[in-house]
Amino acid sequence: MSAFAEYEREKQQIDEILAQGYIIAAIEENLDGALLHFTPASPNMERTQLQILTADARKYVTSLLFARQTQLTSR
Numbered sequence: 650m651s652a653f654a655e656y657e658r659e660k661q662q663i664d665e666i667l668a669q670g671y672i673i674a675a676i677e678e679n680l681d682g683a684l685l686h687f688t689p690a691s692p693n694m695e696r697t698q699l700q701i702l703t704a705d706a707r708k709y710v711t712s713l714l715f716a717r718q719t720q721l722t723s724r
Contacts, residue, residue, distance in 0.1 A: 652703065659706035662699055663713075671697060673714060676707075683707050 650658075663685070667673075671687035671694070682702040689696065701707060 652705075656703045656705040656709075659699075659701045659703055660709055663701070663706065663710060666697060666699060667713075670694065673710065673717075676710065683710070685710060 666687055670690040672690060673685060674688040674696075675686040677684040677686065682700060683706075685699045685701060687697045687699070701710070
């Protein structure tokens with residue numbers, strides 16, 4: 650699989666989890682990439698995790714966090 654295809658797959662997985670109502674709670678960097686920890690916005694959902702491997706996907710997650718932080722501070 651090409652690097653771009655791998656990034657697209659990981660980006661799609663992240664977007665799907667966020668669309669289900671999860672929030673990025675923590676990022677745990679490791680030698681394989683990063684482990685994303687998601688908390689549910691609804692109490693009837695369980696926490697979930699996603700391992701991302703590509704640097705571009707890690708940059709994408711960071712941009713999402715910055716965007717969320719900007720929205721929170723502008724209120």
